[in-house]
Amino acid sequence: MNSVNWRADWIWAAGVSEENNVYVEARRRFELTVQPKRATVHISANQHYKLYLNGNEIGRGPAPADLSWMSYDSYDIGERLQAGTNVLAVVAHNFGREPIVTEQLQGPGGIICQLDLFGSQENADTPLGSIASGADWKCRRSPKWTTKASRLHLWGGYREIADLKAEDGWERADYDDSAWPAAAVAARAEQPDSPWPRLLPREIPPLRETLVQPVSVVAAESYLGRLESAEGLLRDYGEGEAAVLDASAPGSLPQITYDFGTEIVGYPEIEVEAAEGGVVQLFYGESLELVLTDTFLLRKGANKLEPFGRRAFRYLKITGMATPSALRVRSLGVRFVHYPYEGEPVFRCSDEKLNRIWETGRYTTVVNSQHHLEDCPYREAALWVADAVVMGKVVYQTYSNPELVRKSLLQGARIQNEDGSIPGTGPQRNRFLLPDFCAFWLLGAWEYYSYSGDLQFIQEIWPHAALLADWFGRQEDEAGLFAKADRSGWWCFIDWSDDIERKDRVTAVSCYYYKFLLTLSLMAQELQEDGRAAEFLRKAKRLREAIRTRQRVPGTSLYADCLTDEGLSSSVTAQTNFAAAWSGIMEEAEAVAFIREEYLAERLPPIRGAFFYHIVLETLFRYGFAEEAVSIIRGYWGAMLDRGATTWWETFDLSLPFPTTPSPYLGHTPTYLQDSIPVSLSHGWGASPTYLLSREVLGADVSEAGSGRVLIRPTPVEGLDWAEGVIPTQHGELQIRWAREQDGRLHLKALIPSAFSVIEADMEQMTLVNADSGTCLTGIIRVPEIQEECGVGADVTIL
Numbered sequence: 195m196n197s198v199n200w201r202a203d204w205i206w207a208a209g210v211s212e213e214n215n216v217y218v219e220a221r222r223r224f225e226l227t228v229q230p231k232r233a234t235v236h237i238s239a240n241q242h243y244k245l246y247l248n249g250n251e252i253g254r255g256p257a258p259a260d261l262s263w264m265s266y267d268s269y270d271i272g273e274r275l276q277a278g279t280n281v282l283a284v285v286a287h288n289f290g291r292e293p294i295v296t297e298q299l300q301g302p303g304g305i306i307c308q309l310d311l312f313g314s315q316e317n318a319d320t321p322l323g324s325i326a327s328g329a330d331w332k333c334r335r336s337p338k339w340t341t342k343a344s345r346l347h348l349w350g351g352y353r354e355i356a357d358l359k360a361e362d363g364w365e366r367a368d369y370d371d372s373a374w375p376a377a378a379v380a381a382r383a384e385q386p387d388s389p390w391p392r393l394l395p396r397e398i399p400p401l402r403e404t405l406v407q408p409v410s411v412v413a414a415e416s417y418l419g420r421l422e423s424a425e426g427l428l429r430d431y432g433e434g435e436a437a438v439l440d441a442s443a444p445g446s447l448p449q450i451t452y453d454f455g456t457e458i459v460g461y462p463e464i465e466v467e468a469a470e471g472g473v474v475q476l477f478y479g480e481s482l483e484l485v486l487t488d489t490f491l492l493r494k495g496a497n498k499l500e501p502f503g504r505r506a507f508r509y510l511k512i513t514g515m516a517t518p519s520a521l522r523v524r525s526l527g528v529r530f531v532h533y534p535y536e537g538e539p540v541f542r543c544s545d546e547k548l549n550r551i552w553e554t555g556r557y558t559t560v561v562n563s564q565h566h567l568e569d570c571p572y573r574e575a576a577l578w579v580a581d582a583v584v585m586g587k588v589v590y591q592t593y594s595n596p597e598l599v600r601k602s603l604l605q606g607a608r609i610q611n612e613d614g615s616i617p618g619t620g621p622q623r624n625r626f627l628l629p630d631f632c633a634f635w636l637l638g639a640w641e642y643y644s645y646s647g648d649l650q651f652i653q654e655i656w657p658h659a660a661l662l663a664d665w666f667g668r669q670e671d672e673a674g675l676f677a678k679a680d681r682s683g684w685w686c687f688i689d690w691s692d693d694i695e696r697k698d699r700v701t702a703v704s705c706y707y708y709k710f711l712l713t714l715s716l717m718a719q720e721l722q723e724d725g726r727a728a729e730f731l732r733k734a735k736r737l738r739e740a741i742r743t744r745q746r747v748p749g750t751s752l753y754a755d756c757l758t759d760e761g762l763s764s765s766v767t768a769q770t771n772f773a774a775a776w777s778g779i780m781e782e783a784e785a786v787a788f789i790r791e792e793y794l795a796e797r798l799p800p801i802r803g804a805f806f807y808h809i810v811l812e813t814l815f816r817y818g819f820a821e822e823a824v825s826i827i828r829g830y831w832g833a834m835l836d837r838g839a840t841t842w843w844e845t846f847d848l849s850l851p852f853p854t855t856p857s858p859y860l861g862h863t864p865t866y867l868q869d870s871i872p873v874s875l876s877h878g879w880g881a882s883p884t885y886l887l888s889r890e891v892l893g894a895d896v897s898e899a900g901s902g903r904v905l906i907r908p909t910p911v912e913g914l915d916w917a918e919g920v921i922p923t924q925h926g927e928l929q930i931r932w933a934r935e936q937d938g939r940l941h942l943k944a945l946i947p948s949a950f951s952v953i954e955a956d957m958e959q960m961t962l963v964n965a966d967s968g969t970c971l972t973g974i975i976r977v978p979e980i981q982e983e984c985g986v987g988a989d990v991t992i993l
Contacts, residue, residue, distance in 0.1 A: 200383035202308040202326035208378040214290025217336035221283040232312040238266035239286040246283040249366040257565035264390045283365040297624035333377035349574040357491040402534040408452035419446030427526040436522040439514035449513040456840035457876045459571045464499040465524040468492040472517030478507035480875035506571035533563035537922025539592040544915045555884030558841040559588045562878035570874035577620040579631040581879040583638035590645040591885040594922040607658040614665030633706035647900025673740040689806040693799040695755040695765035701745045702773035709777040751784040768798040804880030820909040842880035902951040925949035940975040
């Protein structure tokens with residue numbers, strides 16, 4: 195995209211820059227005597243905008259970003275301009291200065307908008323004229339939204355209270371704005387002393403929008419009022435008819451709760467006919483613990499209810515209040531938005547529960563794929579590093595366009611701290627420092643490169659990686675161990691569990707640091723930094739020796755959680771030892787012994803969080819415990835399905851009674867009975883079974899597609915007679931199927947895009963045939979001997 199020659203200023207309504215929860219409306223009328231050949235409008239805001247041209251919606255945005263790296267959107271609107279009078283109109287919202295836990299939604303309010311008009315394609319880069327935001331625009335505080343609304347919670351924004359009677363058609367070209375005040379200029383564009391010193395063009399395509407409707411009515415209660423035709427708004431109701439809510443009796447509260455079938459993220463749109471006005475309230479929930487979020491004061495006649503903010507929910511309740519005559523709800527839909535992934539991934543096998551688990555993980559990743567990879571769309575919608583890395587692994591095994599992963603990793607680099615560390619969350623700069631997440635950022639960057647082959651990406655992040663390496667180096671003790679991981683202001687995460695002791699030299703952090711150094715060496719080699727690559731390898735070797743000699747429990751192959759000046763911790767957990775096995779600190783025999791003798795024997799505190807299981811499962815598959823890995827997937831994630839999950843929960847404790855699901859009041863989370871902390875029921879960090887079922891069980895590993903390499907290595911497990919799938923990649927679709935034939939053996943056939951120049955497979959009677967459509971691979975899968983002493987085939991109990 196061509197860069198913009200910014201002539202626009204950042205503007206805002208005068209006199210409200212210090213206030214919280216402010217909505218402003220800005221507009222600029224202009225005349226056209228000659229229709230331009232092309233017209234492009236560029237726009238950004240802090241934090242959210244909705245853009246109109248002549249009363250028609252053009253788009254909303256921008257992508258959340260750090261204030262120093264603001265993102266702007268561009269729209270081609272030439273065909274929508276009209277001869278004569280036109281108007282650009284923008285409504286924008288700024289959160290304000292209230293504290294927010296993740297330190298997002300920062301900075302003052304601002305809008306920047308510039309319409310460039312072009313006369314001919316021959317001079318396409320130079321506009322004939324521009325309509326640029328500045329002091330000549332009109333701008334007012336919106337009369338529609340009250341500022342008295344309360345906060346939803348400390349991780350997010352405000353409820354909305356909108357007076358639809360205050361809507362006056364300000365978006366239209368024929369509206370008289372002569373009484374409006376002039377806009378206040380907040381800053382010049384791209385100036386170093388501005389709150390927003392940079393403007394970056396949008397890095398990913400616009401989000402995909404799909405209009406969805408509810409699938410069922412959960413409850414319809416008249417509560418002293420009257421209800422009719424609640425089902426008329428459902429997706430499959432046929433022609434549909436208006437639902438009626440009559441709250442004309444004093445104190446009545448008729449309400450209908452709709453189920454959209456699964457978690458969705460987007461923008462509700464509701465049409466309501468209110469002959470005499472009234473009030474409508476909207477409650478939302480990922481579960482039926484619904485939260486009041488939107489209140490609309492209705493005008494007499496037709497009303498269109500459109501919350502400004504994005505909503506994430508499965509259930510929506512609509513309530514009528516104080517209606518002198520009955521309300522008729524004519525339509526109810528939601529613009530479901532998510533990143534536009536490409537390809538149609540497939541995983542199917544003879545175990546229907548595994549199929550549902552794979553699909554739920556895929557869908558959870560899609561729902562959490564917005565302008566960046568979000569940890570959870572309801573509570574905070576933040577860019578947590580480790581969550582993004584897990585979802586990236588899902589993307590590589592399911593879709594062909596990983597640009598959202600790239601953008602998310604770059605946003606982490608852009609907010610790198612001055613000392614070289616990477617904040618654990620984003621996309622705005624903040625004080626959350628998780629030492630293990632610093633390592634995960636680099637591991638995720640290398641995984642993206644391995645899949646994409648995007649050399650420009652690692653060239654861009656290399657200076658950030660080098661600064662991060664220096665930061666890690668400054669945290670070492672005399673033996674090279676990562677020290678003082680428990681210092682004030684840091685969050686030594688590892689897993690969301692209270693079982694792990696985290697003091698001073700935390701073993702898992704040093705294990706991740708070791709893997710970080712190995713990965714950094716690979717990255718240096720790729721960039722022909724051979725001297726630095728050798729140095730990182732030397733440091734990694736020294737660190738591994740220090741971990742093995744100083745943090746291992748004497749007389750065992752197990753590792754203590756941490757080491758302090760008083761000695762080794764008495765706490766030994768599965769998380770610490772899986773970190774040692776996964777990172778390569780343990781030798782293979784040691785890892786197998788730990789898994790068999792400690793983990794499978796249930797001698798360690800159980801793992802309850804979906805996030806850390808991605809390390810557990812990868813380790814089990816690597817060391818020959820595929821049966822146990824699939825048993826965990828069936829048991830843990832299958833139990834979530836049995837309790838009604840349609841997206842993966844943030845945490846889940848299988849030992850709790852069956853009727854319980856994650857809630858501040860029902861357990862399953864370390865924040866039990868802390869009712870100020872919302873619980874997430876759509877968390878991308880739990881989606882690991884999706885990529886592992888495709889990669890390990892189906893057996894098509896495309897994680898190194900960037901170098902043209904694919905690994906075909908199915909891992910059949912007990913109870914599976916066949917598996918098949920399609921993996922879209924940047925090289926084309928990879929199709930694979932294996933099944934048990936009449937001879938009792940497992941026969942495989944795969945069609946691999948010809949751009950995969952290296953096909954690694956080890957099968958009996960293997961053949962490779964090249965054709966225009968790709969390479970056809972056939973063979974018989976080798977099934978390893980079942981060795982009881984290695985734990986293969988043993989049942990696993992998940993607590």
